[in-house]
Amino acid sequence: MNAKSIHRGESTRTRISAVLLVVLTLIVMGRLCAAEFVQVDDPQTIANNPAFNPPQVAKIAEYWIKPEGSLYIPLTYSVWGALAFIARVAQPDEFGSFLNPWVFHTANVVLHCITTLIVFAILRAIVKNRSAAWVGAAIFAVHPVQVETVAWASGTKDLLCALFICAAVLALLRSRERNRGVILANVFTLAACFSKPTGIIAPAVLLIIDTLVCGTNWRRSLRTLWPTFVIAVAFAIVGVIVQPPLMTEVTPLWQRPLVALDALSFYVWKLLWPANLGIDYGRTPARIIASGAIWWTWIVPVALIAIVVAARNRLIIAGISLFILGVAPVLGLVPFTFQTISTVADHYMYPAMLGVALLVATATTTFEACLQKRCQEPFSGKRFLTPFFVGCVLMVFLLMRAFAAAGTWRNNSTLFANALDVNPRSAFSHTNWGVALAKHGDESAALDHFRQAVAVDPDYAFGHSNLGGFLRARGQYTGAAAEYRELLRVYRKQRNFDPALGVSLQQVIDQLEQLAARHTTQPTAQPATQPTTQEAR
Structure with missing residues (x-):
């Protein structure tokens, strides 16, 4: 067998090995x-x-x-x-x-x-x-x-x-x-x-x-x-x-x-x-x-x-x-x-x-x-x-x-159910699942996850932000104001806290307290904040 034939055979085996790698990958990741x-x-x-x-x-x-x-x-x-x-x-x-x-x-x-x-x-x-x-x-x-x-x-x-x-x-x-x-x-x-x-x-x-x-x-x-x-x-x-x-x-x-x-x-x-x-x-x-x-x-x-x-x-x-x-x-x-x-x-x-x-x-x-x-x-x-x-x-x-x-990555339900099985005290997972459920219209389950998020981690800003926005959009101003006060407390602990953000958030809190004092139960046209989630980058 000459060198050219040996080289051709080696190249063929290498290509077959590469194809097998792709097939193996697709079996799992496909x-x-x-x-x-x-x-x-x-x-x-x-x-x-x-x-x-x-x-x-x-x-x-x-x-x-x-x-x-x-x-x-x-x-x-x-x-x-x-x-x-x-x-x-x-x-x-x-x-x-x-x-x-x-x-x-x-x-x-x-x-x-x-x-x-x-x-x-x-x-x-x-x-x-x-x-x-x-x-x-x-x-x-x-x-x-x-x-x-x-x-x-x-x-x-x-x-x-x-x-x-x-x-x-x-x-x-x-x-x-x-x-x-x-x-x-x-x-x-x-x-x-x-x-x-x-x-x-x-x-x-x-x-x-x-x-x-x-x-x-x-x-x-x-x-x-x-x-x-x-x-x-x-x-x-x-x-x-x-x-x-x-x-x-x-x-x-x-x-x-x-x-x-x-x-x-x-x-x-x-x-x-x-x-x-x-x-x-x-x-x-x-x-x-x-x-x-x-x-x-x-x-x-x-x-x-x-x-x-x-x-x-x-x-x-x-x-x-x-x-x-x-x-x-x-x-x-x-x-x-x-x-x-x-x-x-x-x-x-x-x-x-x-x-x-x-x-x-x-x-x-x-x-x-x-x-x-x-x-x-x-x-x-x-x-x-x-x-x-x-x-x-x-x-x-x-x-x-x-x-x-x-x-477990098929959709939100499978992903976050697995995430909470692995770490039941994940405020991050509770909040993200709550946002996903709210988008699907399952408000009761969403509210439950938002509340669990702030319960397991009182310093999780995104938990308070989403719970506050959720409550405000539904006319529950007293509860919303309480969550935004917690949000402001957490923000003030951050190293690069923006005072302007603090002023803006305090204005929202004051507005919510005024609405609560009037016993208004109708939801506002816009929630104080849109649903937000922390990026996992």
């Missing part, structure tokens, strides 16, 4: 294509976004000029805008949206498949073992913690960001001319940052790959990758300006490393035992400090760091480093708004899964080498089957868990 929009960011970002109902090029272009919702992600909004032209329907749904959610969910599944194939190519280039690379990419594709990012229509930003980061890595690994690879890496880094602020980790990811995997001297690597660091710094500054954290309490500096280590420990646990997955784990700094968990959960991540220091295998060091780096922006070292709900969330793990995939591929390669040495004979056909069989044992469990997790 059901998400028929999911609905949910009451977690989707109404604001896509479903009821005026720029998309109907889609207008001029309005979509404005996202490149100014941030929206405290995020500057113009490339993501441009992708949503393009999809809106495809998703446009003649008649609006019950909430006034002219967009078919299936188009956006299908796009997410396609993006995830593309990223999975890029990860497969990256692993093949690194471990030089197609079957081991397949196992690593399969873990990336169907691990249950990946479901949230793919299932969530608003998760497109996370998918795009990770896709471009992985594309930058592949460009650096595959380019025959180093300068060309660096240029492509710069372009993909820029695209990642335009997709989501997390893209600022791209330069560090490239540095890890270039030094630990490619063996480039770190000084030389910095000299060639410096443009990507300039891009990252620029976008980091933009992020600080447009997305200041809205928090009532800020974790003291000395406690933040412990909070970060606790988050890392949580992520490691979910990787090893992906059960009880939900949109709100309620793992806030205040709660882990009060529970005492913060004083011992640091052991696991410190052990990981010790492995990095002690390990002689560069790929193990690279894999663990990429995993930690992938979640670094949202570990709590720098406060962010969603920390008032939970420091940890499944969709924060998406870029970190590249490191996990590398660790799995490296472990599979090592396992195969050990078997080959023990058997002391060539594997030939077994070379593919052996690591694949080993991975199947784990894959069956992951497939079952991931398939079940995907089912």
Whole structure:
């Protein structure tokens, strides 16, 4: 058999492996294509976004000029805008949206498949073992913690960001001319940052790959990758300006490393035992400090760091480093708004899964080498089957868990029912479900969830805002005034409280008290506030 035939056969096996990866991904994620929009960011970002109902090029272009919702992600909004032209329907749904959610969910599944194939190519280039690379990419594709990012229509930003980061890595690994690879890496880094602020980790990811995997001297690597660091710094500054954290309490500096280590420990646990997955784990700094968990959960991540220091295998060091780096922006070292709900969330793990995939591929390669040495004979056909069989044992469990997790994203009812099963004290879930129920006309159930939201967390501003607006719209002015007083109390505790907002809210409270004093029971023409929900970004 000549070299050309061998190469042709290898290419065919690689293509078959890629097809199998896509099929495996669709088995788990395919059901998400028929999911609905949910009451977690989707109404604001896509479903009821005026720029998309109907889609207008001029309005979509404005996202490149100014941030929206405290995020500057113009490339993501441009992708949503393009999809809106495809998703446009003649008649609006019950909430006034002219967009078919299936188009956006299908796009997410396609993006995830593309990223999975890029990860497969990256692993093949690194471990030089197609079957081991397949196992690593399969873990990336169907691990249950990946479901949230793919299932969530608003998760497109996370998918795009990770896709471009992985594309930058592949460009650096595959380019025959180093300068060309660096240029492509710069372009993909820029695209990642335009997709989501997390893209600022791209330069560090490239540095890890270039030094630990490619063996480039770190000084030389910095000299060639410096443009990507300039891009990252620029976008980091933009992020600080447009997305200041809205928090009532800020974790003291000395406690933040412990909070970060606790988050890392949580992520490691979910990787090893992906059960009880939900949109709100309620793992806030205040709660882990009060529970005492913060004083011992640091052991696991410190052990990981010790492995990095002690390990002689560069790929193990690279894999663990990429995993930690992938979640670094949202570990709590720098406060962010969603920390008032939970420091940890499944969709924060998406870029970190590249490191996990590398660790799995490296472990599979090592396992195969050990078997080959023990058997002391060539594997030939077994070379593919052996690591694949080993991975199947784990894959069956992951497939079952991931398939079940995907089912919880079918609609608002399934999503929030699962969320409250995982965390019954989730004011975030109670409020969002209440808003969704109110839109469906189930006012009694909506009111119950609004009341439970403020009961489980008296400092949850969105709970008081929605309950107050709900009561006012129905002529219950005394109760509405009480909720707005609570809302004002919570707002005043925020670091960047706007006094003008306080004055405006006090005027609303005074108006409600006057209406209550007149014993007026007719609802006002407009509620004091429209339903609002906290963004899970």
